[in-house]
Amino acid sequence: xxxxxxxxxxxxxxxxxxxxxxxxxxxxxxxxxxxxxxxxxxxxxxxxxxxxxxxxxxxxxxxxxxxxxxxxxxxxxxxxxxxxxxxxxxxxxxxxxxxxxxxxxxxxxxxxxxxxxxxxxxxxxxxxxxxxxxxxxxxxxxxxxxxxxxxxxxxxxxxxxxxxxxxxxxxxxxxxxxxxxxxxxxxxxxxxxxxxxxxxxxxxxxxxxxxxxxxxxxxxxxxxxxxxxxxxxxxxxxxxxxxxxxxxxxxxxxxxxxxxxxxxxxxxxxxxxxxxxxxxxxxxxxxxxxxxxxxxxxxxxxxxxxxxxxxxxxxxxxxxxxxxxxxxxxxxxxxxxxxxxxxxxxxxxxxxxxxxx
Amino acid sequence: xxxxxxxxxxxxxxxxxxxxxxxxxxxxxxxxxxxxxxxxxxxxxxxxxxxxxxxxxxxxxxxxxxxxxxxxxxxxxxxxxxxxxxxxxxxxxxxxxxxxxxxxxxxxxxxxxxxxxxxxxxxxxxxxxxxxxxxxxxxxxxxxxxxxxxxxxxxxxxxxxxxxxxxxxxxxxxxxxxxxxxxxxxxxxxxxxxxxxxxxxxxxxxxxxxxxxxxxxxxxxxxxxxxxxxxxxxxxxxxxxxxxxxxxxxxxxxxxxxxxxxxxxxxxxxxxxxxxxxxxxxxxxxxxxxxxxxxxxxxxxxxxxxxxxxxxxxxxxxxxxxxxxxxxxxxxxxxxxxxxxxxxxxxxxxxxxxxxx
Numbered sequence: 212x213x214x215x216x217x218x219x220x221x222x223x224x225x226x227x228x229x230x231x232x233x234x235x236x237x238x239x240x241x242x243x244x245x246x247x248x249x250x251x252x253x254x255x256x257x258x259x260x261x262x263x264x265x266x267x268x269x270x271x272x273x274x275x276x277x278x279x280x281x282x283x284x285x286x287x288x289x290x291x292x293x294x295x296x297x298x299x300x301x302x303x304x305x306x307x308x309x310x311x312x313x314x315x316x317x318x319x320x321x322x323x324x325x326x327x328x329x330x331x332x333x334x335x336x337x338x339x340x341x342x343x344x345x346x347x348x349x350x351x352x353x354x355x356x357x358x359x360x361x362x363x364x365x366x367x368x369x370x371x372x373x374x375x376x377x378x379x380x381x382x383x384x385x386x387x388x389x390x391x392x393x394x395x396x397x398x399x400x401x402x403x404x405x406x407x408x409x410x411x412x413x414x415x416x417x418x419x420x421x422x423x424x425x426x427x428x429x430x431x432x433x434x435x436x437x438x439x440x441x442x443x444x445x446x447x448x449x450x451x452x453x454x455x456x457x458x459x460x461x462x463x464x465x466x467x468x469x470x471x472x473x474x475x476x477x478x479x480x481x482x483x484x485x486x487x488x489x490x491x492x493x494x495x496x497x498x499x500x501x502x503x504x505x506x507x508x509x510x511x512x513x514x515x516x517x518x519x520x521x522x523x524x525x526x527x528x529x530x531x532x533x534x535x536x537x538x539x540x541x542x543x544x545x546x547x548x549x550x551x552x553x554x555x556x557x558x559x560x561x562x563x564x565x566x567x568x
Numbered sequence: 569x570x571x572x573x574x575x576x577x578x579x580x581x582x583x584x585x586x587x588x589x590x591x592x593x594x595x596x597x598x599x600x601x602x603x604x605x606x607x608x609x610x611x612x613x614x615x616x617x618x619x620x621x622x623x624x625x626x627x628x629x630x631x632x633x634x635x636x637x638x639x640x641x642x643x644x645x646x647x648x649x650x651x652x653x654x655x656x657x658x659x660x661x662x663x664x665x666x667x668x669x670x671x672x673x674x675x676x677x678x679x680x681x682x683x684x685x686x687x688x689x690x691x692x693x694x695x696x697x698x699x700x701x702x703x704x705x706x707x708x709x710x711x712x713x714x715x716x717x718x719x720x721x722x723x724x725x726x727x728x729x730x731x732x733x734x735x736x737x738x739x740x741x742x743x744x745x746x747x748x749x750x751x752x753x754x755x756x757x758x759x760x761x762x763x764x765x766x767x768x769x770x771x772x773x774x775x776x777x778x779x780x781x782x783x784x785x786x787x788x789x790x791x792x793x794x795x796x797x798x799x800x801x802x803x804x805x806x807x808x809x810x811x812x813x814x815x816x817x818x819x820x821x822x823x824x825x826x827x828x829x830x831x832x833x834x835x836x837x838x839x840x841x842x843x844x845x846x847x848x849x850x851x852x853x854x855x856x857x858x859x860x861x862x863x864x865x866x867x868x869x870x871x872x873x874x875x876x877x878x879x880x881x882x883x884x885x886x887x888x889x890x891x892x893x894x895x896x897x898x899x900x901x902x903x904x905x906x907x908x909x910x911x912x913x914x915x916x917x918x919x920x921x922x923x924x925x
Contacts (some may be wrong), residue, residue, distance in 0.1 A: 214575060215572035216572065216574075216575070216577075217572065218571060218573070218657070218661075220578070221573050221581055221657070222574075223815065224581060224582050225581050225582065225586055225667075225668075225671065226588055228583075228585030229582055231606065231610055237743075242599040242739070243600030243601070243602065243742050244743070244744060245600065251811060252588075252590045252808075253588055253590050253591065257724065300575070300578070308814075308815070312579060314582065315581075333852075350811070350812045350813060350814055385598045385599050385600050385601070386591065386594075386598050387588060387600060404664065451609075453710070454609065454708065454713070456708040456709075457574045457607060457664075458576055458580065459667070460576070460579060462706065485685055
């Protein structure tokens, strides 16, 4: 039976929109089609008055204005970001959160300055174990007031490819994506890429904030500490072929060759292969994979020429495997938060006779 | 009791995102925050190969390339667009369509060429009664294949302020908003502003396409022909004050003065007044209205300093009246399609003691 969703689930799911899957055809997601997840409200910030403070267990704490940040050596990174809750509706449709199906993903070109270089300037003390990144996005989780904050270990922060971004696709970052400055942690699920970044603090013990210690952990029971969510698991998605019904979005194509296309990505290594099944997972064929974007952190394109032989009902699936040996399951292992469900996409398709035949 | 929504309703509501209400603070909606309603799929179009055909009952049918369109005399219009289904979840939560609450609205600056001038060049014959605007956005309504098309009467098309837009906020129109060319009909609900415009045809009898004769009509019974939906009814919305709960988005503010702000608009005339109630509609106070944008088709800003005297639970409402005498009801008259529900917005707010007091 179909799950039923509450008004509050619907409301959150409408605020936090995904990628229209037909937009998988674009290597860089066009403006406004990039998925967005806003925990509370988009804060009203202004680059002119924005200041980043870098402090805590560092030898040289400092503050930085937006103009000063933009003057630092810059780097560009083409990054596929995905929400850790992508696929949630397939494993925890009753959870009090955004009910993503499989559309919480997108790719953008971020321009900014290296986080590691900024931290070297501050000289993190050896007593520090983590770096905490905080935003002014405030709200309540149950009865407790929170603002969004996340941490990285000192090693992850200093040694990784994270950047403090101030431009997205050649323009200022739109408000809902983190204006004026967003931390971008390539290869990680989106929660690590803290929007509206205001402070960076080196701390002596592992950060216990809500979005680090409670949310974004893989747990089977509420009392478990759980495993922290970090890097993006592999996933392939296709542009649903043919044309949809308005309600239900069931697909119909005409009999004949149909070029399936999509994208595949992993935060754990380059994509090694994409496979397609047209018989609900009974048999799989290899798709052609193209590295269209010159970035280790961006999705690649795949295509597959599907030639259904008869009219009828089909179930298409696609799945990716990365070079680190991770592959997509047919069915994901559930977890309480509904995270990291990278089960292979399923698209039901009716193949009809060509009109006039 | 809360209504329950199906997976298919959730899916459509996620594809078609609204304005985050905190973005009502911006006079022009930032990139990616403009509401979007896509009936079927966003078509893959390219300005280089796009062609508009203007034909039917005209003396001089012609075709126009994108470059030729851009060379024509241009006009800019700042336009508030709203989906005719905005507010649907408040009157027909079981309808098989997008379950908008109140967020399907936004304002953009559109640049293009006057529709009327283009039709004068084609010289519409006196036998024509309507002009039909068609797009390649295809899908099924029940069992019947459709593509999106809408009509205006010859008088509406020739005499109005409609434009063929090729830029939105100074950039090419993003795919989901109608790239490369969109008809913009200022003052009308969004269904009239046909995206991905491909053809303009003058016809001898009223157009009977699905999105003209079946959808977008006010009906009490399925067998009625219904009244066509045209101009936008007045509405005021506020930025929900304070901070939200993550789930449910209930608001909390600290005791003290709270500046409420929002926007108000009508497609039937300038906004005459905005009123605010802080006691669930028992008493109303006038808000301050500012015409921030120099356009008859754009929303205006309003502000109201709310001074709750005690901690406790409040229900805020706001409502607009236009100079044509239209005002917002407390409760809308239902109709089968769930259209045009402009009932006054309600925002529940907890006022708490200031922290530390």
